Amino acid sequence: MKTVHFILLLVAALGTTLATAQTKADQNKANYLKIVEGINAKSLAAFDQHCTADFQDNFPPGFLEATGLKGLAASKALLQSFFTAFPDLKFEVKNVLADDKTILAYIVISGTMKGEFMGMKPTGKSFKLDGVDIIWVNPEGKAFKHLGVQDNLDFFGQLGLTPGN
Numbered sequence: 001m002k003t004v005h006f007i008l009l010l011v012a013a014l015g016t017t018l019a020t021a022q023t024k025a026d027q028n029k030a031n032y033l034k035i036v037e038g039i040n041a042k043s044l045a046a047f048d049q050h051c052t053a054d055f056q057d058n059f060p061p062g063f064l065e066a067t068g069l070k071g072l073a074a075s076k077a078l079l080q081s082f083f084t085a086f087p088d089l090k091f092e093v094k095n096v097l098a099d100d101k102t103i104l105a106y107i108v109i110s111g112t113m114k115g116e117f118m119g120m121k122p123t124g125k126s127f128k129l130d131g132v133d134i135i136w137v138n139p140e141g142k143a144f145k146h147l148g149v150q151d152n153l154d155f156f157g158q159l160g161l162t163p164g165n
Contacts, residue, residue: 024099024100024141025098025099025100026098027141028098028099028100028102028103028137028141029096029097029098029103031046031050031137031141031143032050032096032098032103032105032133032135032143033093033096034046034049034050035047035050035051035143036091036093036107039079039089039091040089040090040091042083042089044076044079044080047072047075047076048072050141050142050143051072051075051142051143051144052072052138052142052143052144053071053072054070054071054072054144055071055072055075055143055144055145055146056071056144056145056146057074057075057078057145057146057148058146058147058148075146081117081118082111082117084115084116084117085111085113085114085115085116085117085122086111086112086113086114086115086117087111087112087114087115088110088111088112088114089109089110089111090109090110090111091107091108091109092107092108092109092110093105093106093107094106094107094108100137101136101137102134102135102136102137103133103134103135103137103143104132104133104134104135105132105133105135106130106131106132107130107131107132107133108128108129108130108131109127109128109129109131109150110126110127110128110129111126111127112124112125112126112127113125113126113127113159120161123159123160123161125158125159125160126158127154127155127158127159128158129150129151129154129155129158130150130151131148131149131150132148132149132150133146133147133148133149134146134147134148134149135147
């Protein structure tokens with residue numbers, strides 16, 4: 001009888017642990033979707049709520065250095081420059097996977113270059129790119145690191161900003 005009670009307690013404890021992990025995963029996914037919703041609305045308020053101040057971003061690699069800022073402030077400044085250059089910027093989430101520490105998302109990013117971007121004059125051309133976001137989350141549920149993967153050569157080519165275009 002003691003063995004049966006022990007097994008039942010073990011199963012209950014395991015179920016609680018799995019439910020907690022699932023809850024964190026669901027919350028991480030929901031937070032990511034709130035950030036994307038904010039980007040699509042040209043609002044960065046969700047970043048303050050769901051990211052750490054020392055947030056490390058490398059989307060796209062090398063671009064953040066141009067802001068002269070660090071941490072979350074650099075990411076927000078870069079996104080603001082995207083909003084100015086691409087007023088119709090849109091992130092379409094195709095799929096999101098999350099656990100208690102990581103978020104992986106497949107997205108399609110699109111927009112039309114109507115304003116200056118990183119010193120480049122507007123071309124009036126549109127782009128549409130597949131992208132992948134990998135985001136690491138701390139135990140409190142705040143994103144602290146982001147890796148964005150997309151084809152930057154294709155991005156600049158679609159905008160007519162590569163040699164031969």
